[in-house]
Amino acid sequence: MNYxxxxxxxxxxxxxxxxxxxxxxxxxxxxxxFKLKNGLTVYLMEQHEVPIxxxxxxxxxxxxxxxxxxxxxxxxxxxxxxxxxxFTKEKLDAELDFLGASINTFASKEAAGLSVRMAAKDKxxxxxxxxxxxxxxxxxxxxxxxxxxxxxxxxxxxxESPRSVIGSYFDKFLYGEHVYxxxxxxxxxxxxxxxxxxxxNFYTANYLPEGSAIALAGDFKIxxxxxxxxxxxxxxxxxxxxxxxxxxxxxQKPAKQQVLLVNKDDAKETTFYIGAPGISRNNPDFIAxxxxxxxxxxxxxxxxxxxxxxxxxxxxxxGSRFTTLKNxxxxxxxxxxxxxxxxxxxxxxxxxxxxxxxxxxxxxSLASAKNYVKGxxxxxxxxxxxxxxxxxxxxxxxxxxxxxxxxxxxxDGLTVEKAKEIIAKYFPKDKLQFVLVGRSADIKKIAExxxxxxxxxIKEDVKKAF
Amino acid sequence: MxxxxxxxxxxxxxxxxxxxxxxxxxTFTLKNGMKFLVIEDNSIPNANMYLFYKVxxxxxxxxxxxxxxxxxxxxxxxxxxxxxxxxxxxxxxxGGANNAYTTENVTVYTNWFPSSATEVIFDLEADRIxxxxxxxxxxxxxxxxxxSERSTGLENSPWNLLFQTANGIAFLEHPYHWxxxxxxxxxxxxxxxxxxxxxxxxxxPNNCVVVISGxxxxxxxxxxxxKYIEPIPAQPxxxxxxxxxxxxxxxxxxxxxKDVATPYLGIGWHVPAAKHEDYYALTLLGDILTSGxxxxxxxxxxxxxxxxxxIFTNFxxxxxxxxxxxAGVTAKNINELxxxxxxxxxxxxxxKEGVTENELQKVKNQKLMExxxxxxxxxxxxxxxxxxxxxxxxxxxxxxxxxxxxxVTADDIKxxxxxxxxxxxxxxxxxxxxxxx
Numbered sequence: 001m002n003y004x005x006x007x008x009x010x011x012x013x014x015x016x017x018x019x020x021x022x023x024x025x026x027x028x029x030x031x032x033x034f035k036l037k038n039g040l041t042v043y044l045m046e047q048h049e050v051p052i053x054x055x056x057x058x059x060x061x062x063x064x065x066x067x068x069x070x071x072x073x074x075x076x077x078x079x080x081x082x083x084x085x086x087f088t089k090e091k092l093d094a095e096l097d098f099l100g101a102s103i104n105t106f107a108s109k110e111a112a113g114l115s116v117r118m119a120a121k122d123k124x125x126x127x128x129x130x131x132x133x134x135x136x137x138x139x140x141x142x143x144x145x146x147x148x149x150x151x152x153x154x155x156x157x158x159x160e161s162p163r164s165v166i167g168s169y170f171d172k173f174l175y176g177e178h179v180y181x182x183x184x185x186x187x188x189x190x191x192x193x194x195x196x197x198x199x200x201n202f203y204t205a206n207y208l209p210e211g212s213a214i215a216l217a218g219d220f221k222i223x224x225x226x227x228x229x230x231x232x233x234x235x236x237x238x239x240x241x242x243x244x245x246x247x248x249x250x251x252q253k254p255a256k257q258q259v260l261l262v263n264k265d266d267a268k269e270t271t272f273y274i275g276a277p278g279i280s281r282n283n284p285d286f287i288a289x290x291x292x293x294x295x296x297x298x299x300x301x302x303x304x305x306x307x308x309x310x311x312x313x314x315x316x317x318x319g320s321r322f323t324t325l326k327n328x329x330x331x332x333x334x335x336x337x338x339x340x341x342x343x344x345x346x347x348x349x350x351x352x353x354x355x356x357x358x359x360x361x362x363x364x365s366l367a368s369a370k371n372y373v374k375g376x377x378x379x380x381x382x383x384x385x386x387x388x389x390x391x392x393x394x395x396x397x398x399x400x401x402x403x404x405x406x407x408x409x410x411x412d413g414l415t416v417e418k419a420k421e422i423i424a425k426y427f428p429k430d431k432l433q434f435v436l437v438g439r440s441a442d443i444k445k446i447a448e449x450x451x452x453x454x455x456x457x458i459k460e461d462v463k464k465a466f
Numbered sequence: 467m468x469x470x471x472x473x474x475x476x477x478x479x480x481x482x483x484x485x486x487x488x489x490x491x492x493t494f495t496l497k498n499g500m501k502f503l504v505i506e507d508n509s510i511p512n513a514n515m516y517l518f519y520k521v522x523x524x525x526x527x528x529x530x531x532x533x534x535x536x537x538x539x540x541x542x543x544x545x546x547x548x549x550x551x552x553x554x555x556x557x558x559x560x561g562g563a564n565n566a567y568t569t570e571n572v573t574v575y576t577n578w579f580p581s582s583a584t585e586v587i588f589d590l591e592a593d594r595i596x597x598x599x600x601x602x603x604x605x606x607x608x609x610x611x612x613x614s615e616r617s618t619g620l621e622n623s624p625w626n627l628l629f630q631t632a633n634g635i636a637f638l639e640h641p642y643h644w645x646x647x648x649x650x651x652x653x654x655x656x657x658x659x660x661x662x663x664x665x666x667x668x669x670x671p672n673n674c675v676v677v678i679s680g681x682x683x684x685x686x687x688x689x690x691x692x693k694y695i696e697p698i699p700a701q702p703x704x705x706x707x708x709x710x711x712x713x714x715x716x717x718x719x720x721x722x723x724k725d726v727a728t729p730y731l732g733i734g735w736h737v738p739a740a741k742h743e744d745y746y747a748l749t750l751l752g753d754i755l756t757s758g759x760x761x762x763x764x765x766x767x768x769x770x771x772x773x774x775x776x777i778f779t780n781f782x783x784x785x786x787x788x789x790x791x792x793a794g795v796t797a798k799n800i801n802e803l804x805x806x807x808x809x810x811x812x813x814x815x816x817x818k819e820g821v822t823e824n825e826l827q828k829v830k831n832q833k834l835m836e837x838x839x840x841x842x843x844x845x846x847x848x849x850x851x852x853x854x855x856x857x858x859x860x861x862x863x864x865x866x867x868x869x870x871x872x873x874v875t876a877d878d879i880k881x882x883x884x885x886x887x888x889x890x891x892x893x894x895x896x897x898x899x900x901x902x903x
Contacts, residue, residue, distance in 0.1 A: 004565055004566065004567040004568075026510070026511065049509065049842065050838045050841070050842050051838070052835070052838050052839075052842070090760070090765075090769075093758065093759040093760045093765075094760040096758070097757070097758035097759065097760040097761070097828055097832070098760075098824070098827070098828045098831060099831060100828075100831040100832040100833075100834060100835035100836075101835070117835070119831075119834075119835060119838075146769070146772060149772070149775075149797065149798065150768070150775045150797075152798070153727055153728055153775045153795070153797060153798050154775065156727035156728075157726070157727045157728075157795065159727070160622075160624060160724075160725070160726055160727065161621070161622040161623060162621065162622065163618075163622045164622070265725075266724075266725050267621065268617060268620075268621060269614075269617055269618060269621045271621075299558060299563065300554050300558065300563070300564075301551070301554045301555050301558050306551070309611055310551060310607070311607065312607065312610070313606070313607035313608065313609065313610025313611050313614070314610065314614070315611070315614050316611055316612075316614040316615040316618055336614070336618055336621075337614065338613075338614065338617060367559070368555070368558055368559040371558075371559060371560060371561040372558045372559075372561055372562075372563070374561060374580070375512070375560070375561020375562060375563075375579060375580040375583070376561065376563055376578070378510040378511055378512050378580075379510060379512055379578065379843070379844070379845070381510075382509065382510050382842075382843050382844070383842045383843060384842075
């Protein structure tokens with residue numbers, strides 16, 4: 001068992017971004033981008049350091065399309081690996097394992113994805129398996145039932161860990177009825193009735209080439225790979241109905257300050273988020289917000305960690321984060337503390353937020369944050385896997401290499417005055433939304449201090465709305 | 467960008483390109499005994515510094531348990547030149563970030579920075595290694611931090627509770643008996659003098675190996691080391707850990723209560739330390755059992771019999787004989803004894819029939835892919851090269867590892883299972899909601 005100095009529970013922004021070495025500018029290696037006739041976008045980048053190829057696929061098939069069937073997007077992504085036209089699940093697993101290759105399938109809030117890693121010499125085999133998984137999944141009913149059983153245990157198990165569930169409660173609380181409140185993994189009551197019919201329907205409606213992209217980075221020749229990918233994926237049929245973007249609905253902002261208290265009878269700690277609406281990924285101030293958040297709660301010496309951990313020893317770690325999606329996002333402070341220090345910890349967190357607004361940031365700390373985001377930037381794009389992931393992010397959020405190549409310049413352009421504006425505009429002051437996971441009997445009175453309290457039980461399913 | 471070579475992997479048909487080879491690691495040892503390993507790699511404009519101190523919870527005794535880990539925290543709380551908070555503030559101001567971790571065996575400090583900040587990192591490290599100041603006020607607030615760390619670990623994962631308790635039963639005499647984080651009452655009672663003594667004894671340049679990878683030049687590193695680190699005096703060799711755990715002569719079992727969805731099961735068998743020749747066969751056995759969905763235990767317990775929802779093995783590098791752990795979560799409405807039995811059935815199969823050549827080749831292929839992953843980044847290089855230097859006594863062993871894994875035969879796997887995976891050699895831990903059942 002390892003114990004580490006600092007648990008970075010809140011990595012900076014959800015999309016990998018940050019700065020550039022001040023000594024040497026980091027530029028994105030060249031890549032080629034093209035579209036197949038069916039609308040699938042392809043990115044290719046040669047990287048010859050190790051004889052490995054990574055691929056990343058992104059599809060508009062995330063939990064926002066779940067409807068009433070919460071958890072369906074995630075189970076559909078998982079079920080892609082339950083066998084294909086030519087492979088049973090068992091054969092598929094054996095084939096990939098033998099090659100030391102991996103094809104992981106998953107869904108997030110907005111998108112579904114696949115991430116693939118293979119030895120360069122196995123590219124024909126593994127990419128044709130990828131094609132079968134993506135285009136010709138079998139959705140075996142027996143395998144699906146087994147998967148569902150495991151998921152149901154896992155959903156129950158997550159309730160053992162406040163850290164595993166607090167994010168879902170927070171999203172539901174903040175976004176309300178908007179699809180960004182949807183729970184990615186679903187809940188026991190909605191997962192239980194799901195069938196392979198549901199999965200097939202979801203797949204047919206949402207796994208479509210025209211809104212998707214595949215990116216490959218690694219030890220290959222672009223010309224060869226272009227032919228291979230074109231050959232494998234050109235037969236993927238376009239959808240018959242256009243997909244409706246459910247996330248484009250307006251997000252209701254919270255009208256007042258309120259507290260969601262999630263009771264866990266055996267909790268010894270209180271784990272909490274304090275948050276508010278945030279920004280979408282395409283916000284023009286994205287980089288500036290990242291730099292300011294680095295100072296506020298995005299690194300070890302940040303204002304939050306300094307006060308809640310270093311000065312007071314109230315917690316092992318405290319931080320803040322902007323989670324950005326296409327049409328909106330959230331901001332939250334997160335930390336945890338012993339049940340009996342719940343009140344001082346919350347008060348401290350609020351005090352630090354207040355200080356950010358009142359005192360702002362000075363020249364020296366801004367310089368430090370800029371150097372930090374620039375200095376920590378290049379290792380984020382060091383491997384073929386990271387670069388393949390970056391290219392699908394570029395596709396999904398509609399940005400290009402200028403974001404990477406101009407990053408340093410944009411970081412450097414942030415002034416103290418501008419930082420002040422950023423704080424006033426994007427860091428919340430009021431109508432804060434609190435989620436506390438802890439022992440209600442001990443902390444309910446304290447919770448009432450911060451707003452209207454809505455209490456719920458961790459053992460129950462997350463409610464449809466709070 | 468550098469290329470990677472695994473020249474020893476003769477069985478693989480992959481055309482092997484160049485290179486990080488053993489000769490690319492350049493080393494020197496300062497007069498005070500601190501050894502440096504340097505890997506020049508200019509693929510990104512960054513570098514790192516990994517410091518491996520040979521001190522961990524195995525160097526503690528009852529009354530000061532958890533002190534190694536606490537000390538790891540205290541190393542960030544001020545020294546002579548740079549006072550409290552300044553280590554982190556200066557590092558971050560210069561674009562660097564850091565972390566650190568403590569295990570039963572070692573305490574490792576990790577710095578990641580733009581290579582332009584290399585000298586600053588030397589200055590910071592030298593200051594705290596030579597003249598840490600242990601401020602009683604910092605001791606008190608940091609004590610709260612590690613108590614919170616202990617608590618949040620227990621709060622968020624039942625595994626912590628199960629494994630630390632099981633270790634206490636599997637090891638009755640050897641210091642792997644207590645948890646790295648420490649006993650709560652010891653944590654509340656560490657004294658200033660304990661800390662001071664610990665620093666003098668273990669934080670000596672001669673008890674540390676440093677690995678630096680990235681956009682640096684060997685000659686510059688050597689000069690900086692001589693300037694900043696060499697003046698720090700060596701200390702007497704730290705006391706040896708003499709306790710050897712006596713052989714276990716009968717199965718040990720424990721049950722504990724926590725409110726969980728389904729029972730958690732962990733089984734540990736005593737196995738040798740990293741330097742033992744069986745290390746490679748045991749490592750491959752771990753992969754044969756639980757790496758990938760076609761692995762023996764996943765396929766049998768999770769997929770076919772459906773007695774478990776998760777299964778994994780844990781066997782890592784250690785200085786002293788350790789445990790090989792198989793652990794998993796029981797499926798709904800399944801008795802954990804049935805899951806336990808299913809694990810033994812799979813082990814018995816290997817004892818009787820061995821493993822197939824195809825299976826062995828599979829895990830060797832996986833090991834090669836894993837190796838590429840480890841040397842793909844500058845951080846992977848430093849971490850692995852340092853680990854081999856410290857646990858295997860020579861960083862060159864990392865480059866020999868592919869060949870050593872390749873040499874393992876199906877018969878070797880059968881032999882280690884027969885030798886170590888006996889009833890008398892195991893400790894079985896169960897954590898469940900209702901142990902009264």
